[in-house]
Structure formats: C-alpha cells, structure tokens
Amino acid sequence: MNWFCELVGRLWTLIHRKQFDSDLQEEMRLHREFREQAQIELGLSPKEAHYAVQRRFGNDLVLREESRDMWGWNWLEHLVQDVRYGLRQLRRNPGFAAVAVLTLALGIGANTAIFSVVNAVLLRPLPYTEAERLVTLDETGELQAGMGMSVAYLDFRDWQRENHSFTQLAAFLGDDFILSLPEGTEYLHGRDASADLFSVLGLRFALGRAFLPEEDRQGGRPVAIISHHFWQQHFNGSSTVLGQAVTLNDKAYTVVGVLPAGFRFVRESDVYVPLGQVDPVQLQDRKVHSGIFVIGRLKPGVTLDQARSDMALVQGQIAQAYPEADKGIRATVMPLKQYLIGDDGRTLMLFLVAVGFVLLIACANVANLMLARSNARGREFAVRSALAGCCKTDDLRGANGFSREKAHK
Amino acid sequence: MHQDEIPPGTLYLLILKALARHGELHGYEIANWIEQVSDEVLQVEEGSLYPALQRMLIKGWVTAKWGVTARNRRARYYQLTPLGRKQLEVEVSQFERVVEAITRAIQTA
Numbered sequence: 319m320n321w322f323c324e325l326v327g328r329l330w331t332l333i334h335r336k337q338f339d340s341d342l343q344e345e346m347r348l349h350r351e352f353r354e355q356a357q358i359e360l361g362l363s364p365k366e367a368h369y370a371v372q373r374r375f376g377n378d379l380v381l382r383e384e385s386r387d388m389w390g391w392n393w394l395e396h397l398v399q400d401v402r403y404g405l406r407q408l409r410r411n412p413g414f415a416a417v418a419v420l421t422l423a424l425g426i427g428a429n430t431a432i433f434s435v436v437n438a439v440l441l442r443p444l445p446y447t448e449a450e451r452l453v454t455l456d457e458t459g460e461l462q463a464g465m466g467m468s469v470a471y472l473d474f475r476d477w478q479r480e481n482h483s484f485t486q487l488a489a490f491l492g493d494d495f496i497l498s499l500p501e502g503t504e505y506l507h508g509r510d511a512s513a514d515l516f517s518v519l520g521l522r523f524a525l526g527r528a529f530l531p532e533e534d535r536q537g538g539r540p541v542a543i544i545s546h547h548f549w550q551q552h553f554n555g556s557s558t559v560l561g562q563a564v565t566l567n568d569k570a571y572t573v574v575g576v577l578p579a580g581f582r583f584v585r586e587s588d589v590y591v592p593l594g595q596v597d598p599v600q601l602q603d604r605k606v607h608s609g610i611f612v613i614g615r616l617k618p619g620v621t622l623d624q625a626r627s628d629m630a631l632v633q634g635q636i637a638q639a640y641p642e643a644d645k646g647i648r649a650t651v652m653p654l655k656q657y658l659i660g661d662d663g664r665t666l667m668l669f670l671v672a673v674g675f676v677l678l679i680a681c682a683n684v685a686n687l688m689l690a691r692s693n694a695r696g697r698e699f700a701v702r703s704a705l706a707g708c709c710k711t712d713d714l715r716g717a718n719g720f721s722r723e724k725a726h727k
Numbered sequence: 728m729h730q731d732e733i734p735p736g737t738l739y740l741l742i743l744k745a746l747a748r749h750g751e752l753h754g755y756e757i758a759n760w761i762e763q764v765s766d767e768v769l770q771v772e773e774g775s776l777y778p779a780l781q782r783m784l785i786k787g788w789v790t791a792k793w794g795v796t797a798r799n800r801r802a803r804y805y806q807l808t809p810l811g812r813k814q815l816e817v818e819v820s821q822f823e824r825v826v827e828a829i830t831r832a833i834q835t836a
Contacts, residue, residue, distance in 0.1 A: 323786070323787040323810070324785060324786055324787065327784065327785040327786065327787055328785055331784075331785060341791075341793075341803060342777065342781070344801070344803070345753065345754055345777075345802065345803040346754075346773070346777060348753070348754075348755065348800065348801075348802055348803075349754050349755045349758075349773060351800075352755040353755070374773070375773050375774075376774060381773065381774055381777060382777075384774065384777075384778045385777045385778045385780075385781045386781070387778065388778050388779075388781035388782040388785065389781060389785060390785075
C-alpha cells in the first residue's frame with residue numbers, strides 16, 4: 319500500500335503544484351525571518367543578520383527547485399518547457415514549420431496508407447472460422463495448367479470419398495441466372511455449390527439451413543440459398559422468405575437459407591443452387607468438363623505436406639483407374655490465403671519497404687533543414703547560453719530553453 | 728563552537744523524532760529543536776530540511792497545515808501520521824543497529 323499512498327501524494331502535488339510551491343516559498347521566507355531574528359538577538363545589526371542568513375540559505379531558487387525535485391515531477395516540467403519552446407520556435411518560423419510538417423506528413427501518410435492495405439490483406443486472417451486450415455485443391459496436368467476451377471466433378475467426388483486429410487471437401491462453380499420477376503427479368507451472378515460448402519467455411523446462416531446431401535444430386539428438390547443482400551432487396555428482410563419460390567432460368571427454386579450479411583467468397587454471389595443438380599453434361603465426364611473450384615478444411619493436426627502426399631496417393635489411384643482421362647494429372651493443395659493473395663503479397667511487402675524508405679528520406683530532409691537552421695542560429699545559441707550562465711554543451715536544454723533550472727545555476 | 732552536519736540518512740529520523748516529541752512544529756522549530764537538543768552539535772541545513780520535509784509529505788509520514796505562531800505569524804505546522812510513527816520506529820531500530828555495528832568495529836583492538 320505504501321507505494322500507492324506515495325503515488326497518490328505525488329499526483330496530488332502535480333495537480334496542486336502552484337499551491338505547494340507558494341506554501342514552500344512562504345514557509346522558507348518565514349524560516350529566514352526567524353533566523354534573522356535570532357541573529358539580531360545574538361547582537362548582529364539587522365543588515366548583518368540579513369546577509370548572514372542570506373549566505374547560510376544560499377540561492378532561494380535552487381533550494382526550492384531541490385525541494386520540488388522531491389515531488390518527482392521535474393522531468394514533466396522539463397518536458398512541458400521543451401514542448402513550449404519547440405512550439406515557440408515553430409510559430410516564429412512558419413515557413414520552416416510548414417515545410418517540415420508537410421514533409422513528415424507525406425512520409426507518414428504514405429506509410430499509413432500502405433500499411434492499412436498490408437494489414438487488411440496480409441496480416442488479418444480471412445473472415446472464416448479457423449481460416450488457417452482452409453485450402454484450395456486443384457488438378458494440374460498438360461491441359462489443366464490453370465489455377466483453380468479445373469477439377470472434374472467425378473474426381474472431386476472420389477477425393478471426397480477417399481481422402482484421409484480433410485474434415486470436409488466442398489466445391490462450387492460460378493453460374494449466371496436470369497431471375498424472373500412480375501415486373502420483368504434480372505441478371506444475377508450465382509453459384510452452384512456442393513452441400514458442404516457452407517460448413518467448410520464455418521458459416522452461420524442468418525436464416526434457414528444449408529443444402530442437404532439428398533438435394534445435392536440429380537433429381538433432387540430444386541432449392542436455393544440467397545445472399546443477405548438479395549434477401550433485403552427482394553424480400554425486405556422478411557423472415558417468411560423460407561419456403562417461398564424464386565424463379566431462376568425459368569425454374570422455380572424454394573428458398574431454404576439466407577447467408578449472413580457481408581459474406582463473400584472470392585466474390586459476392588446473389589444465389590446458390592445445389593451443384594449436384596447441374597446439367598450432367600457439365601459434370602459427368604472426367605476428361606471434358608466445366609472445371610469446379612474445390613476447397614477443403616484440414617483435419618486438426620494434419621499438416622499441409624501430409625495432405626499433399628495423401629492427395630497424391632488418392633489421385634494416383636484415380637489415374638490408374640481412369641488412365642484415359644486422368645493420366646498425368648496431379649492434385650495440388652494450397653493454403654486458401656496464399657491462393658487468394660497470390661503474388662500480390664510480395665508486391666505489397668515491396669511497397670511497404672519502399673514507403674518506409676520514403677519516410678526515412680523525409681526524416682533525413684527535415685534533419686538537414688534543422689542542421690542548416692542551427693548553423694544560422696549560432697549567434698542565438700551563444701547569447702542564450704551566456705544569459706543562462708552555463709556553458710555546458712552536453713545539455714542543449716540549458717542553452718536552448720532558458721530552463722528555470724539552468725537559469726539560476 | 729564546532730558544528731557538525733547531520734550524517735546522511737538520519738535527518739528523517741531526527742525530524743520524525745522532533746515531531747513525535749512535540750506534536751506540531753514548523754520548519755524553523757524543527758531545525759531549532761534538533762540543534763538545541765544536540766547542544767548545538769548538529770546543524771540542520773535549510774538546503775536539506777525542506778527537501779526532506781517535501782519528501783516526507785509525499786511519503787505520507789507527515790501532514791502539514793497552516794497555523795499561527797505565538798507571535799501571531801502564519802506558519803506551516805507539521806504533524807506525524809500513523810505511518811510516520813511506524814516509520815520512526817523503523818528508523819530508530821535501523822539507526823541503533825548501524826551505530827552498534829560501527830561502535831563494535833572501532834572498539835576492536
């Protein structure tokens with residue numbers, strides 16, 4: 319508790335330091351008067367007594383300064399003095415101040431701008447549950463050299479069944495829809511999604527549910543999941559939307575779920591329908607197909623390398639079983655974040671380093687300006703240090719600021 | 728008369744003792760009491776007295792309030808707090824231990 323009492327005491331003196339100072343001054347004056355009185359009683363003349371006491375006391379200001387030292391706030395007073403002095407100098411030279419402020423502002427501004435991008439893109443995790451365990455899977459071969467969207471649906475189904483590395487694998491395909499409304503038609507961007515897509519991402523529905531496995535196949539019930547935006551726009555956010563029908567490409571789909579607000583994956587989509595119901599022509603051929611985008615969630619404790627060798631094994635078996643379509647095709651696994659950022663990450667870091675140097679250069683320029691100015695102010699420094707009665711070059715404050723401490727030493 | 732300065736560290740002890748003995752004293756009275764009680768051997772420098780009092784105020788060993796002297800002068804009177812009383816015991820026992828040790832050391836033949 320002692321340190322606490324002391325802290326409170328110190329704060330008290332900080333708040334009331336004018337009062338404390340004047341109290342101290344008055345009690346020291348009184349002390350001196352008593353002392354003088356005593357000297358006079360010993361037989362000294364009032365004048366002699368006065369000087370004797372003066373000698374004994376020494377410099378009143380120094381004494382008060384030393385007493386104030388005990389409050390432990392001198393550093394703060396010096397800081398305030400230095401800041402005031404700095405502000406005074408800036409006001410006196412508005413041109414210099416403007417140039418210095420502008421230089422630093424540009425340097426700092428550029429850094430802040432780039433850093434906020436780096437923070438958003440590189441540092442912050444993707445907005446999905448345990449996003450570090452999300453990966454994308456792809457097929458590469460002689461024909462399929464692209465990045466993403468090139469997996470055959472049947473291969474994907476085999477991967478789902480055979481792998482030992484993922485809690486879930488999900489797939490989707492970008493698709494366009496024509497929405498029929500009483501007042502006309504509207505073009506929509508949507509997706510064909512496998513039943514697990516939303517649970518792989520760890521999504522919580524605003525309303526309703528994901529697709530059921532039996533809906534995610536040929537002949538399943540036509541159901542749709544809509545985006546939050548679409549829900550607000552066409553259903554005014556009404557909770558009765560579940561079970562209602564939307565007409566997409568002249569086919570009636572029943573709404574079973576509403577995605578949470580702000581959800582986007584790679585890009586925003588208005589509607590999702592089951593991938594398994596897509597025209598078999600697009601899905602049922604291993605060799606010629608639309609190419610789907612596959613993501614997976616690694617099982618806890620499974621590393622990327624383990625998943626890669628597992629998938630190499632699985633895909634190897636598929637290639638053996640279907641040599642005509644899958645010969646020479648390998649499965650690749652890549653962290654989702656790496657896939658989404660791509661080479662932009664390196665470019666961004668390069669930018670960050672570059673603007674870092676810009677700030678350094680700005681600082682160097684300001685330092686140069688200061689140096690040039692202090693050369694011009696040589697005379698002023700000389701006068702100041704002479705007036706301050708102190709020639710210590712190691713403490714610029716004394717020369718600079720007319721600090722009270724130095725002024726009377 | 729030869730006067731000695733108070734050994735460093737014992738000024739707090741003497742101030743605490745003065746206040747414990749008299750209850751309420753202002754700065755000059757404290758200095759005076761120490762000089763008188765030591766037969767003018769110990770001399771209290773104002774340069775150390777007031778910093779010491781400020782420090783003791785912050786430590787919460789003493790409190791200060793303004794009062795009036797017998798001759799009707801405004802003066803600042805110091806008083807011990809319970810914390811200060813405890814501190815006095817600590818300082819006394821510490822001092823005695825040190826003095827005893829030093830005495831033993833110089834009496835060793």
